[in-house]
Amino acid sequence: MSRWEPNARGRLERAALELYSERGFEQTTVTEIAxxxxxTERTFFRHYADKREVLFAGSATLEELLVGALEGAPGSATPIAAVARALDAAAAAFEERRPHSQQRQKVISANAELRERELIKLASLSAALSAALRRRGVADPTASLAAEAGITVFKIGFERWIDESNQQSMSQIMRESFEQLKAVTAGN
Incomplete structure (x- = not known):
């Protein structure tokens, strides 16, 4: 085996998803993924701490994207409008990864430990958005409420977007979900 492997992370990610889909997360070993x-296993561990992290390695990038987009919102934007801007940026980034996202979510949904890890990731994203809103001068509990509402919209919108019967873009779904949230909070 050569010492340098082009696109090792991508190859490991694809191999892991294939194996998790074929055999299940619990039955798949790092050796098999590598x-x-x-x-080699050594190469695997250079890129990932464990076999779960193959599924969650993009969390930091997603957080940076969300926070960056929120921070780039106009100063006059309401907290929820700034969060909506962040989710719109995330939706655009996800659009070309729909098949990957569908496959990844099937693996996560089939395993309680992975579902728990996904919830931790969502909580972390909410905390990051809340902190970004506070840096913009939004006081609590408004910052926390806007961030939590945004992550709820993201979670529900993502679930709708990966549904096989869905034909809409993730951006369309996120915008619709925000409109539905507005209707709910307006008492309609």
Whole structure:
């Protein structure tokens, strides 16, 4: 095996998703993932702490994208409008990864430990958005409420978007979900 492996992370991610889908998360080993990717276990551990992290490695990038978009919202934007802007940026980034997202979510949904890890990721995203809103001068509990509402919209919108019968873009779904949230909070 060569010492340098081009796109090792991508190969490991694809191999892991394939194996998790074929055999299940619990039944798949790091050795099998590395072998399927044509790499070594050592290479796997250079990129990921454990086999769960293959599914969650993009969390930091997603958080940076959300926070960056929120921070780029006009100063006059309401807290929820700034959060909506952040989710719109995330939706655009996800759009080309729909098949990957569908496959990843099936693996996560089939495993309680992974579902728990997904909830922790969502809580972390909410905390990051809340902190970004506070840096913009939004006081609590408004910052926390706007961030939590936004992450709820993201979660529900994401679930709708990966549904096989869905034909809408993630951006369309996020905008619709925000409109539905507004209707709910307006008492309609």
């Amino acid at each position: 072998k399927r990717a044509g790499l």
